[in-house]
Amino acid sequence: MRLKDKEELAEALIELKQSQEREKQLAAENQAILDAISSITGADNKHHIFHELKRVLSLHIDFSDFVVLSRTQGEDSYRTFLTSNSAFVNAQWEQSPKFERVLDGECTILFEPNKLQGFSKLNHFLRDHIQSVLLTGIKTTISESVILLLGAKKGQFSLETRDTLSRFRPLLERAIIDIEQKESLKELVELRTQELKLAQQKAETANEAKSRFLAMMSHELRTPLNTVLGFIDLLQEDIQTPQHLEALDKMEISAELLLVLINDILDLTRIESGNFPIQKTWVELHSKLSVMLEHFSKLARDKGLEFHVDLSFSEREMLWVDPTRVIQIVFNLVGNAVKFTEQGYVSIKGKLDNDVLRISVADSGIGIERDRLEHLFTPFKQADSSITRMYGGSGLGLSITKHLTTLMNGDISVSSVKGKGSQFSVSLPVVSKPIESSPIRFTPDIELSSNLNVLVVEDTYSNQMVIKLLLERSGYNVTTLNNGQEALDYLKGNIKSVDLILMDMSMPIMDGVTATRHIRKLCNITPVIALTAHAMECDKQKCLDAGMNAFVSKPI
Template identity: 40%
Template sequence: MSDKEADLIKTIAVLTRKAQRERSARLEAEKLLNQKSRELYFAKQEVEASLFSIQEKSDQDTALIGLKSNLESILLEFNQNFLQQPLSNDLLQSLMDTLAKLKHVESSQLVFKNEQKTSHQANFSAGTFTQWAPHNKGQTTDSEYPQRQLIVKIGENQHTLGSLYINLSVPNNWLSTIEKQLFLFSNMISAAYQRQVLLDKTLAQKTRAEQSERSTKDFVAMINHELRTPLNGLLGNTELMIETRLSDYQEKLIKNMVQSGELLKVIINDLLDISKINAGMLELNEVAFSTLELTNAIQNTFAPQAAEKGLAFDFEIDPKTPENLSGDPDRIKQIFVNLIGNAIKFTDKGKISIKIDWHESSFRFVISDTGCGIPKEHLANLFDPFTQVNNRSNRLYEGTGLGLTICKLLVNEMLGQIALESQPDKGSSFTVTLPLAVTQAQQISQPAEFNYTDFDSLTVLVVEDSHINQTLIKMMLAKFNIPPFVVDNGQEAIDFLSDTEVDIVFMDCRMPVVDGFQATRELRKQNYTNPIIALTAGTTSTEIEQCKQCGMDDIVCKPYKIADLKAILMKWNPLN
């Protein structure tokens, strides 16, 4: 073999090996490419699967957040409704309807236990009801999720009022979040329910209290009439008897009757006053009044009583005291009367002292005595009702023990203060301070000269069902040369006045058949314009206002005296 051939063979061998190496490298590269392509494919599949999972979870989370947000909005809305409105069937049903309209919620139901004492119905429901499945079992529905049930108890302190049921189609992992929201609904319903029960109870108590108050006021008004009507006959007849010719023995008996009648009047007034105060019927009548007239009346009333017991009666009024004040002079006088009356009653020797002044923009009076005094241990409860230092059957002094209680209550009503200082065997001192407004002097007209003949031509009708009081007022009017017409009830008065003209009508308020209020209203409807004067035992402003509202022109309160009738006749005499 020649050298050329040998070189050629060698070159072919080298090229062949090179070709083999390149082919092997290409096959290896293709193999690696195939491997990497498979790896890339599988990696892409995993990425796509992860992205799908993330998107699905994101969608679920968004849906859950949306459902949670909707539940919170409903919770806020109905929480305000429950606070602003009474708990009602419509409100509870509206809550169930709103819950059932939520996406993923198939139905809702609120069930109260049968034993709940409530006016509300026991069952509220909304939505489409199917057989509910427990948490761990799904029921196939048109929804992409199985249908599940959540039950939340309503109540607290181990006292279950009922249950809230929600039927919904959601993933299992949503249930704990939704359940927490439903617990808030449970608390809201429970609080509203308990609040409504408390409100119902409070309203029922208020209704009972109002009924009791009305009954008490009606009873006080009735007993006021029933006590004052016979008292009117007793005191009126004794007043008439005093003016007749009597033997010394008869005069003594009549004087005893007058004293007993006046004591009975005080006791009745005290009992009725305390009843009115407790029933909330006490009303102050604030008017301008003269302090001089008030104090003169007090002095003229009690100076003779003190003198009769041999007691000195010192009465002092500071010149700086305003001449005219605004307040209820009758109630202020009642305080004076009770305190001075007690001072005289419990003082056997020495003196009674009354000092009146103007202190720190208040009307102040101090009533002192040198009587038996009060032990220190009794001072604290002396203003309690029916309290006396000696309540034994052998006590020296008579009375109900209501006078100081009434004084205290009246002072409180006037926003004032009452204080007591006392020592046994040395006496007592009561200080009353009333914040009253200073007013201008009032022009007071002087009464005209009175002559019985001024009433000779007056015609009067008396409407009164009590025959005793009929006789009494006839005899009192006879003092003024007036023979009145008399009928027994309001219907007879209406019939009588339909064809008979009179100048003045005295109308009792409480009578059988037709009472005075109804009769007066009927007369005013018939355009009867002459004065109608109420004869009433009612003394509260409410009862007096009732007289005015029905059309009565004026009032004479029982028990009345001849002077009271005289004042009314002079005021309403058409000749004046």
Template identity: 40%
Template sequence: MVRAIESERFQRAITDTAVDAILTVDDKGIIKTANPAVEDIYGFTPDELVGQHASVVIPHEKRYLYGDDFFSQRIMPTVQIIGTGREVEILRKNGEKIPVRVGVGYTKLDGRPTFVSFVSDLRKRKEMENALRESEAKFRSLISNIPGVAYRCLVNPDWPMVFISDAVTELTGYPPEDFVLPTPKRSFSELYHPDDVEMFSNIDSDAGGFSFEYRIIVKSGDVKWVTEHGVHVKDDDGNVLYIDGFISDITHRRVMEEELKAAKEKAELAAATRTAFLANMSHEIRTPMNAIIGFSDLMLGEELLDEQKSHLTTINRSARSLLHLLNDILDSAKLDKGKLELDYRDFIIREELDLVISTFWLEAKRKKVELILHVDDQVATSYRGVPERIRQVLNNLIGNAVKFTHQGQVVINVKSDEKFVCFDVSDTGIGMTSEQLDRVFDPFSQADASMSRKYGGTGLGTTISKQLVELMGGTIFAKSEENKGSVFSFRLPLEVAEFVESSVPMINEKTTYLDATLNVLVVDDVLQNIELLTLLLTRAGHNVKTATDGIEALEKMREEAFDIVLMDLQMPRMDGLEAAKQRRIFEREQGLPATPIIALTASVLVQDKHAAQQAGMEGFANKPVDFSSLIDEIARVLNVESNKPPVHSKRRVKPRAASTLLVEKHVLDLKRAIELWGSEAAVLQEVDKFTSTCRDQINALMNSAIKEDFAAITKQAHRLKGTSGNLGLTTFFNIASDIESQALKSTVDIDDINALREALDKIELMLSESPLYAENAINESIDNELILEHLKILLTSIEQNMVNEEELAVLREAAPTLYSYEINQILLDIDDFEFELAQQGIRALIEKLT
């Protein structure tokens, strides 16, 4: 009995200290005992539970399982409850349902069913599970939203995956389970593009991480570009356990890069085309400028009537103004590329201002607009800066102010402080809206189309001004109000300089000459350039010989020694660069001293200067020819002194007789042509020379057009345009210009070539009505008869395999005629022993002359 009591006490002690809730229930479902732990789980105290039906802790929806039949065990329930452990929910005192693990035991005491329930609280575990599940969900969400494939792989040859994210399906077309241990179907390395496999042999585990861009071949057979970044995960001993990394699809980026690369190459090609265009444009504009400015400078050196001098000065200044326009366009291109160099020097600021004001004074007076200049007393006399560029900015701003002002005034204020010289150009003109003001410094931008039509201009002036001011370290800005005027202001950090003497020369003053008489060879394919340089150099006391291409120049240099050679770069048959190279080779082979060669070109491009130097040329001079600068360059190359010229005695010149030829201006701008060539007779003679070969050139142009040889078309139209422009053949010049522009765009209109023929017909008709035509025709006939006679004699001698040296000498003397090119080619073929070619050339020329 005592032992039974002690056993009961022991069991009660165990029950009371148990963490789980323990209930005993009889066969009526009444709770008989409850340990203290029930309060933490059920919320009831043991005393509150004892005596109640067990259904009090069973959720309502489950109570049907625990009726009288269950507790009396008369019917076995459908759900196995007794003898199993289950995770269920119980009902707490406060009505809350909580998760628990329940184990129910069954036995009989005194022959009556008795149930023992063991209940473990699962709330904390469930919280942990939920937290883990939520963390896992977040992790999966993170992985799935990463733009690429996340993976963990072993460092084995096949890189088996421990884990790889679902994004691999979108990237490769294969599901993630195809790559993952323990039984992967394929390795990711099998997808590597064969050309990119080699790079993976260079992975250095000691580097910690790696990064590659490579290609893979996906399930569909497509090739994709990917970038992979990974790190080596190591244990405490430094052994690599696995690699964690990401793989991202960069196919779209690589396509964009290729497109950008192609666009870059296209842009570079466009830039090269633009450079070539600028070179051609420079050459085309500067070639006629050479004649206009050069001849007008030459004539201004003579004694003229006041009225003649005034007109000629206007021509000279207008030509130089056109040259400034060209320089604007070239400057804009240079500024865009950062290639414009600044030449700093000391200058007198009031001289520069006066020069600018005088440029626009006449236009302002004509418009009845007052042009006012105010220079503050604080402004110094001389500064160190770039006067040409300052003047260029002022020209642009004042020119615009005068252009857009119809009444009132344009005021230029100049003031200074310790650091800056400030320029304000204000006007009472049409002004600008705020939108127009915002884009006033944008390139090629004008207020609107109507303004462009009304006022003209390229819209580059303010853009270049801004670029120049900023290049000189200054700032520029504008203020404006519509219909009330504008103010453009800029300031420059100019340093005060010591007083310098005035450097503005008279327009008709020849600034330099050489003491010694030089033997000069002038090489140029443009006849007008040769004539101009011959006049200038001969007048300066030098001996001049000429050649029209590189081949002829080399021959002349073999026959005679020259002190200096002026060599054009762009010429037919052989250009100046090749001629210079061959001359230097010849001199080295023969042990001769180098003949000084100066490149003479209308190009202003730096690469042309470099090409000239590499070809062995010692100097470089631009066209239009500035004779003073040319002499200075000759003096520099020859290492001699250049000096001021003596003053010539004054003489009066009779006024030129008025023209007796009636000609339409669209056929021949006779006034302009006479100003260039000096007389009507000279003009007609030059035009007659032009027409004698022009029809053949047009036929050649047509043949090139039929073959779609646009390079040849460009050169042929270029030559026709340049010559006709120098002669004032207006319509012909315009048509040739259009053809050249078309050819540069790889197209040509055959109708335009036919229009050239029609223009030539009108020119020839005009010549036939000239009083000089008969005389010229007779002289030409005589010349042609003589040449024809000598050609026939020469042909006979060559057909007999003999060369008549006397006839060669006669033809060499006759070469500067209308047929100089053909004759020179015949002579060259004979010199090269190409007798068959020479015979063909002679027969062709005989047929032409006949």
């Protein structure tokens, strides 16, 4: 074989060996990239990504230190994001053409790193330690990151190491974009969650403020209303002229309608705030409903309507329900039926069906259009805004009825045809049992003594007048005082001569609850009855806890 052929063969063998080594290296890098994909794509944050990149690169590239610089969009300088050398922790780096090139996708070798501004600011010991730099960059819509591999020897990085870093760059870019989107989404979710919590807190605060305001307004309206209704009652006893009596009757009806509105608003406030307890007890419901329906029977007859009542469950049947709320539901439904029916009939049916109380109220009234039924149980809304002007009312009754039905685990539905009438159907789960027979006992009629001394503690003068006149007409001796402190001072010397105390809650100097606690230290026998415009259940409980015997809500 000629010498030339031998040389060519040797060169070919060398190239083949180099090619095989390069293929082997590429295969190792490919495997490393595959391994890195699994680790990096599962990263929780950018720190994790760069830590894993440092570990993988160290298997294929020889470098002394690893530094990642980063800045977000809008920032002027780069800060050290991650480093293997604490000397770089607080370093700041200005933008440079080299950084712009690598951020556009290049991988670059710096053979004279001291010419780069960031390195020139380092102390001379550290600067002399850095003889070559291999760098690349990643630019996203959120941030810019520059990765620096530092070498302590000149010529430490070659074109091969640059190519190796280039092969890892797309993986790194994808991982950073994904993690930034993930972090951005997480921050957005946290921000929205915080905003939602803040909005919820504001809503709860506003709702509490609304509840306090409505409770206060209820109290402030009940106080003068007590005077109005009281004086109307007194005048009805004194005046005999039919014309004047008719005027007083209309005044009384208007005042009672105002009271119904106040009660509706207060009920809705308690329901919305979650402070509306259902108090079930064994009750003979048939007679209670019958008494209540007698009221509407007269109203219906006055309008010329037929009024049918069919309560098919037995009068000897006891039901485990909240009788007040069941009656309130029927009251609201029948009241609407009578109000919105000008001719024809109103029909009420009630029956027990496998421990379910089913009540239906039907009428031949104005009816409701189909597209308005969905708003029927919304507070302060009626089927048609013109109805409010024509028939009056706040639009709270059906909303409260719906809430009450839901609170008792029941259901309410409505069917209606415009111009022909409506039917409301309520179903409530109940437990029933027959009334136990008991021997009849005859007791003599009890005559209550009228010559009793009553102490009225009330800060409003007009209410003092009404209560005093009502009691004195019944033959009682009445003393009025303005606040709890006056009552306490009076009772210290007169406790044995007082037969009954009527106590307001809200008064200046000393309120009724505080006064009652002090009175109970003097005497535990004299009955104390709360007579107050506060009508919430918590107000009643507060009075009873203080030692009062009973609770009467104004107006009386």
